[in-house]
Every structure is written in structure tokens, then in C-alpha cells.
Amino acid sequence: MIQQTRKAIGRIIPPSIQKHNWGRTTLIGLPWFWLALFFLLPFLFVLKISLSEAALMQPPYLPFIRGIEDGLVTLVVNFSNYTLIFEDPLYVNALLNSMQIAAISTLLTLIIGYPMAYAIAKAPKHWRLPLLMLIILPFWTSFLIRVYAWIGILKNNGLFNNALMWLGITDQPIEILYTPVAVYIGIIYSYLPFVILPLYATLIRMDNSLLEAAADLGCKPWKQFLTITLPLSLPGIIAGSMLVFIPVMGEFVIPDLLGGPNSLMIGKLMWTEFFSNKDWPVASALAVTLLIILIIPFVLWQHYERRQEEKRS
Amino acid sequence: MKKSRFPLLMTILVFGYAFLYGPILSLIIYSFNESRLVTVWGGWSTKWYGELLQNQAILDAAGLSLKIAALSATFAMILGTLAALALVRFKRFKGRNVLGVMVAAPLVMPEVILGLSLLLLFVAMDDLLGWPSGRGQTTIILAHMTFAMAYVAVVVRSRIAHLDQSLEEAAMDLGAKPIKVFFTITLPIIAPALMAGWLLAFTLSLDDLVVASFVSGPGATTLPMVVYSSVRLGVSPQINALATLIVVLVGIAVAVAGYVMYRQEKIRQTEMHPDSK
Numbered sequence: 143m144i145q146q147t148r149k150a151i152g153r154i155i156p157p158s159i160q161k162h163n164w165g166r167t168t169l170i171g172l173p174w175f176w177l178a179l180f181f182l183l184p185f186l187f188v189l190k191i192s193l194s195e196a197a198l199m200q201p202p203y204l205p206f207i208r209g210i211e212d213g214l215v216t217l218v219v220n221f222s223n224y225t226l227i228f229e230d231p232l233y234v235n236a237l238l239n240s241m242q243i244a245a246i247s248t249l250l251t252l253i254i255g256y257p258m259a260y261a262i263a264k265a266p267k268h269w270r271l272p273l274l275m276l277i278i279l280p281f282w283t284s285f286l287i288r289v290y291a292w293i294g295i296l297k298n299n300g301l302f303n304n305a306l307m308w309l310g311i312t313d314q315p316i317e318i319l320y321t322p323v324a325v326y327i328g329i330i331y332s333y334l335p336f337v338i339l340p341l342y343a344t345l346i347r348m349d350n351s352l353l354e355a356a357a358d359l360g361c362k363p364w365k366q367f368l369t370i371t372l373p374l375s376l377p378g379i380i381a382g383s384m385l386v387f388i389p390v391m392g393e394f395v396i397p398d399l400l401g402g403p404n405s406l407m408i409g410k411l412m413w414t415e416f417f418s419n420k421d422w423p424v425a426s427a428l429a430v431t432l433l434i435i436l437i438i439p440f441v442l443w444q445h446y447e448r449r450q451e452e453k454r455s
Numbered sequence: 456m457k458k459s460r461f462p463l464l465m466t467i468l469v470f471g472y473a474f475l476y477g478p479i480l481s482l483i484i485y486s487f488n489e490s491r492l493v494t495v496w497g498g499w500s501t502k503w504y505g506e507l508l509q510n511q512a513i514l515d516a517a518g519l520s521l522k523i524a525a526l527s528a529t530f531a532m533i534l535g536t537l538a539a540l541a542l543v544r545f546k547r548f549k550g551r552n553v554l555g556v557m558v559a560a561p562l563v564m565p566e567v568i569l570g571l572s573l574l575l576l577f578v579a580m581d582d583l584l585g586w587p588s589g590r591g592q593t594t595i596i597l598a599h600m601t602f603a604m605a606y607v608a609v610v611v612r613s614r615i616a617h618l619d620q621s622l623e624e625a626a627m628d629l630g631a632k633p634i635k636v637f638f639t640i641t642l643p644i645i646a647p648a649l650m651a652g653w654l655l656a657f658t659l660s661l662d663d664l665v666v667a668s669f670v671s672g673p674g675a676t677t678l679p680m681v682v683y684s685s686v687r688l689g690v691s692p693q694i695n696a697l698a699t700l701i702v703v704l705v706g707i708a709v710a711v712a713g714y715v716m717y718r719q720e721k722i723r724q725t726e727m728h729p730d731s732k
Contacts, residue, residue, distance in 0.1 A: 165633075170548055173538035173604070177557035180601040184572035187579050201578050258471040261464040273468070275713060280475050282654075282705045284662045286679050287698040290686050291478035294485065297690070301481055334475065385563060392565020394665055399686065409567045416571065416669070426575070429568045440563065444556060 185433070192426035195220045202420050223427035233411065237431070240408040243322070243397075244390040247329040248383050254330060255337035255382065260371075262338070263345040274342065281335045289328050289399050296324050296400070320402035328396040333389075337382035344378030345371075377450055384443045388436050408432055479702060486695035503696040510693060513681055520661055520678035523592060527599035528656035532649055534600065535607025535656070542608070543615040561605035570669030573598045577670060590672030598670045599660040606659060607652035614648035647716040654712055658705065 195204045195218070204218070227233040262273045280288060295301045296319040303315035318324050348371065356366045394409040401407070408428060416425040486504075490497030507513060538558050545551070561569065577587060577594050587593045622644070626636045642649075664679035671677070685691050 166545070166548075169537055170541040170545065170550075170554070173534050173541060173608075174550060174554050174557075176534055176604070177538075177554070177601070180573065180576065180597065181557055181561060184576035187575035188568075188572045191575055254471070254474075257464075257467045261467045261471075264464055265468075275709075276472060277475070279706070279709060280479065282658050282709055283479065283702050284679070284682075284698065286662065286664055286682055286686070287482070287694070287701060288478060290682075290690075290694065290698070291482045293686070294690050294695075295478060295481060331474065331478070388563040389565055392567050394567050395683075409565055412567045412571065413665075422575075425571060429571050432565065433568060436565070440560070444559065447559075448555075 188426045188429050188433075191423055192223055192430045193219050193221065194423050195222075196421050196423045201422065203423050220423075223423045224431075226424065227427055227431060232406075233408075233428070236406045236408045236411045237435075239406055240391050241435075243325060243329070243405070243407060244387050247326055247333070247390055248387045250326065251330050251333050251337045251386050252379065252382060255334055256341060256375075256379075258334075259338045259341035259345055259378070262342055270346075274339075277335050277338050285332060286395060288332060289395055292324065292328055292331065292400060293319060296327070319400065322401065322405045324400040325397050325405045325407075328400045329386075329390055329393065332396065333386045336385040340381035340385070341375060341378040344375045348374050377446075380443065380446060384439060388440060391436055392432055482695050482698045483702065486692065486699040488692065488695075491692060503692040504700075507693045507696045507700075512676075513678070513693070513697065516676050516678040516681040519592070519675065523595050523599065523677065524657045524660035527596045527603060527660045528653050530596070530600045531603035531607050531656040532653045535604035535652055536611050536645075536649060538604065538608040539611035539615055543612055558605050558608045561602040562609065564602075566663070566665035567669075569602060570598070570666040573601070573666065574669045590670055591675035594670040594672070595667050595675060595677065598666050599656075599663060602666065603656035603659050606655050607649075610652040610655060611645060611648045614645050618644060647719055650712060651716070654708065 191203055196202060197204045227237075258277075262270060262277070265273060293300075297303070298315040298317060298319070300319070302318070303312075306312050306316065307314075318327075352370050352374075353366055356370060357363075361369070392409040392412075393407060394413050397405050397407040397410045398413070401410075408431075412425050412428045412432075415421045415428065487499050487501065488495075488497055489500035489502070538554065541548075542551070542555060542558065573594075574590075577590060577597075580586060581588060587597070618641070622640050623636050626640050627633065631639070662679060663677075664683050667677050668680060668683075671680070682694060682697065685694055
């Protein structure tokens with residue numbers, strides 16, 4: 143078995159790469175080192191700056207090594223940025239608020255995205271590709287502009303309130319813009335395709351004979367859904383949740399443009415610390431904290447994906 | 456599918472697509488609004504397009520953004536394809552899992568973290584190596600390449616994974632050199648995926664506000680930065696006109712790309728299975 147696999151791999155890999163190792167080395171090495179340099183290494187600098195002290199200079203922090211005196215290197219490590227984050231309610235609240243908003247909007251996006259993915263998967267075959275293209279298309283147009291569109295809709299004198307008042311449902315505009323509701327709408331709207339696509343991918347692969355067998359045995363449709371369809375689409379649910387939850391935790395544009403002062407999220411706070419307060423160390427400490435929180439779901443998800451991949455092959 | 460459930464599924468789809476396209480449609484309609492107040496209808500007019508085309512700040516920023524997007528998408532396409540080839544064709548090598556994670560992580564990594572970490576890297580590199588001196592165009596291109604290559608890798612990877620390798624094997628059995636096999640067989644087959652990856656990288660770069668704001672310096676203002684600062688001040692009809700232009704251009708590009716890919720797929724299928732047609 144292993145012998146056969148080796149042979150198969152030997153046929154797949156062009157012989158030049160097998161003979162001259164440089165071909166293989168370039169192919170693997172170039173993207174590897176690029177990402178190591180521009181994606182992994184920068185996190186070390188974030189960690190380093192998060193442990194230094196803010197100062198009025200360029201760049202705005204004091205160096206680690208404070209000169210050499212009497213042959214002794216003075217290293218100054220400063221944890222005050224972290225104590226500030228965990229003691230000041232502003233930062234703690236922003237963290238908890240981000241987690242809450244990310245969790246609730248992930249759930250809402252799933253609830254809205256699942257029926258859509260299901261409907262596309264059950265649509266006649268020649269409809270599916272155009273329907274999927276229409277899900278992806280908004281993703282190609284500017285994200286910033288799509289979020290901006292909601293300002294015009296949700297404003298007090300915006301389209302939504304005008305429509306409600308014209309229909310006589312309310313006399314006064316309902317305040318939506320600059321409230322958490324607007325943030326939820328913006329997130330669901332922007333992240334919906336990220337849930338629909340993986341869900342569709344698992345739903346379309348599903349074996350319909352299971353459902354038919356269950357139906358033949360007298361299983362009711364809703365029970366079929368709960369006991370067969372839903373568990374089998376779990377990989378799609380997990381992938382979709384991660385594609386929403388992780389980036390939303392650090393979302394900046396949506397809470398900044400649609401949210402009010404009450405919907406403070408950690409991404410927005412980082413932006414303010416960096417651009418308005420010019421406090422690079424606190425911004426870095428916030429980034430490290432956010433990263434540590436996000437690494438747990440990310441590692442679990444990657445582990446799950448690898449297991450799925452192994453199961454398939 | 457049972458016929459009885461069809462109306463329910465149709466309703467879901469109608470509402471879903473209305474939700475996705477309603478806001479975009481409202482932007483387009485109100486870009487032709489005479490009135491300065493974006494939500495009051497004052498009759499049809501194209502005057503905001505005229506004003507947009509005279510707004511030098513927006514035009515300059517658009518030029519810079521297009522240049523950055525074209526360059527970073529091209530480099531991202533090359534690097535992303537290499538990463539995809541490495542991950543699909545080599546099942547076992549040192550650091551494969553690390554590469555897999557590094558390719559997947561930028562897709563979900565919050566942009567504020569990406570932006571800040573790249574900025575700190577550029578500051579440290581400038582300090583130690585003297586390159587890239589200062590921040591601006593170059594640093595934005597480097598940053599965009601890095602996260603866009605992950606998207607390219609995902610698109611190209613699925614294409615290579617589903618590739619029929621018998622063609623490559625046949626060519627090699629007939630004595631073609633591997634480099635030749637790659638350029639005459641593999642590349643034409645995965646070309647649609649490369650095109651899709653390039654387009655995706657291009658639009659991601661054109662659209663990026665957060666990462667570019669972090670790694671940019673004085674003098675390099677991209678289109679999203681201009682849009683953002685004007686949007687923060689409230690709704691502006693010129694931005695509606697700009698949004699309409701972007702939506703129309705992207706729509707045309709995606710439609711053309713989709714049509715080309717569809718045609719290629721069809722030609723390829725008829726060439727490979729002439730009997731089935």
C-alpha cells in the first residue's frame with residue numbers, strides 16, 4: 143500500500159523536481175519564507191512593542207535595551223500595558239462586547255445563511271451556478287461601500303424609516319443607525335457569503351439516499367432534517383462559523399461606521415489607540431490579547447479540517 | 456425535491472437576494488439623484504458623476520489604488536500558485552503543516568492585527584536594513600501581496616486538486632521535459648483559476664482600508680482612505696456615484712471572466728470527452 147502510494151507520488155511529481163532538488167526547494171521555499179517573513183515574524187515585533195513603554199518620539203516607544211552601563215545591558219520589560227487592559231473597564235468591556243457581538247452575529251448569520259444555502263442546493267441543477275455567482279458577486283464589490291450603503295438606509299431620515307412612516311407603521315423614525323442593531327445588520331450583510339458557500343459545499347455533497355431511506359421508514363421531514371441533514375452539514379457549519387467569528391472579533395469598519403459609542407469593539411479601540419492616541423504599545427498589547435483569544439478557535443478548527451481531509455482521502 | 460416545498464425555498468431565495476442586492480441598488484439609484492440630501496428625491500441627474508470626475512483627490516487616489524492593486528495581484532498570483540502547488544503536489548515535507556496554517560490564517564486574521572504587525576515589521580526592517588525606507592506605495596504592495604496570496608492559494612489549490620493528472624503523465628511518458636509539461640499542459644488547465652485568483656487579489660487590494668491605513672505613509676493615500684474620510688463626515692452623493700462606477704466595472708469584469716471560464720470549461724470538456732456531447 144505504502145509502496146504503491148510512493149510510486150503514485152513519484153509519477154505525480156515531475157522528475158526534474160525529484161532529480162534536482164532546487165526545483166522542489168524553490169516551489170516550497172519561496173511561499174514558505176515569504177509568509178514566515180511577512181506573516182509570522184511580525185507577530186514577534188507586536189509582542190516586543192507591547193512590552194515597551196510609550197514615548198513622544200519616532201517611532202513612539204522606548205527601546206528595550208536602554209544602553210550599556212559598566213558592561214551591563216539594561217533590559218526594560220514593561221507589563222503595564224497589559225495590566226491597563228485588564229484593569230481598565232473600558233478595555234475589558236470592549237473585549238467582552240466584541241466576543242458577544244461576534245458570537246451572536248455568527249449565530250444569526252448561520253440562521254439566515256443555512257436556509258439560503260439549502261435552497262440553492264435543492265434548486266434545479268442549471269440554476270445553481272448562477273445562484274452561487276450572485277452570492278459571490280457582492281463580495282467582489284467594495285466592502286467599505288457596501289457598509290456605507292446601510293448608512294443611507296438606516297438613518298433617521300433614511301430609506302427604511304421613510305418607508306415605515308409612509309406605510310403608517312410609525313409616526314417617528316426608529317433609531318437604528320449608531321445602535322448595536324445597525325452593527326448586527328452590517329455584520330450579517332457583509333459576512334453572509336462566507337457562511338453560505340461552505341454550507342452549500344457540504345449540502346451538495348450529501349447523499350440523498352439516506353433521506354429517502356428515512357422517509358421510507360416513516361420519518362417526518364423535520365426529523366429527517368434534524369437527525370440527518372443537520373449533523374451531516376456540521377463541517378460546513380463549523381467552517382462558516384469560523385469564517386465569521388474570527389474576523390468579526392477584530393472588525394473595525396462596521397462598528398466605526400454603523401455603531402454608536404456604546405458598541406465599542408476591540409478592533410475599533412485598537413485603531414483609536416494607534417491613530418488618535420499614538421499609543422503603539424497599548425495597541426500592540428490589545429493585538430496580542432486578541433490574538434491569544436482567537437488562536438484557540440483557530441487551532442481547533444484547523445485540527446478539525448485536517449481530520450476531515452484525512453477522512454476523505 | 457418534493458414539489459410542495461418549492462414555494463418556501465423560492466421565498467427564502469427571493470428575500471435573501473433582496474437583502475444582498477437592495478443596499479447596492481439603493482446606492483445606484485441615489486447616485487442619479489439631483490438633490491444633495493441623499494434620501495430626498497429631487498429628480499434624475501448625472502451631475503454627481505461630473506463632480507466626481509473633477510475631484511482631483513479622488514482621481515489621484517484611484518490611480519494609486521489601481522497601480523497598487525495590479526502590482527500586488529500579480530505578485531500574489533505567482534506566490535499563491537507556488538504555495539498551492541507545494542501543498543497539493545507534495546504531501547510530505549518539513550514545515551508542510553506550518554505552510555498550511557500560514558496560508559489559511561490570513562483569510563480569517565482580523566485586519567487590524569495584520570496591519571499593525573506589518574507596520575511594526577516595516578519599522579524594524581527600516582531601522583535594521585534601511586529598507587523599505589519610509590512607508591508608502593512599496594509597503595502597501597508588500598502587505599497586500601501577503602494577504603492576497605493566501606486567497607489565491609485557496610482558489611488555485613482546489614483547481615489543482617481536481618486536476619486530471621493523466622494528461623501530464625502522458626506528456627511525460629512521451630518524453631516532454633517537466634518545465635515544458637508545466638507550461639504547455641498544467642498552466643493552460645489551471646489558467647482560469649489563476650485569472651480568478653488574480654481578480655480576487657486585485658479587488659481585495661482595491662478595497663482594503665485597514666491594512667493600507669496602518670502601513671501607508673504621508674503621500675500615499677489610496678481610494679478607500681479617501682472614501683472613508685468622506686464617509687465619516689456623512690453620506691455624500693459623489694461617493695454614491697463612485698460606488699456605482701465600481702459596482703458596474705466589477706460586474707462587467709466578473710461577468711466577462713465568468714463567461715471566459717465557462718467557455719474554456721466547455722471546450723475542455725468536449726475535447727476530453729467528445730462522445731458525451
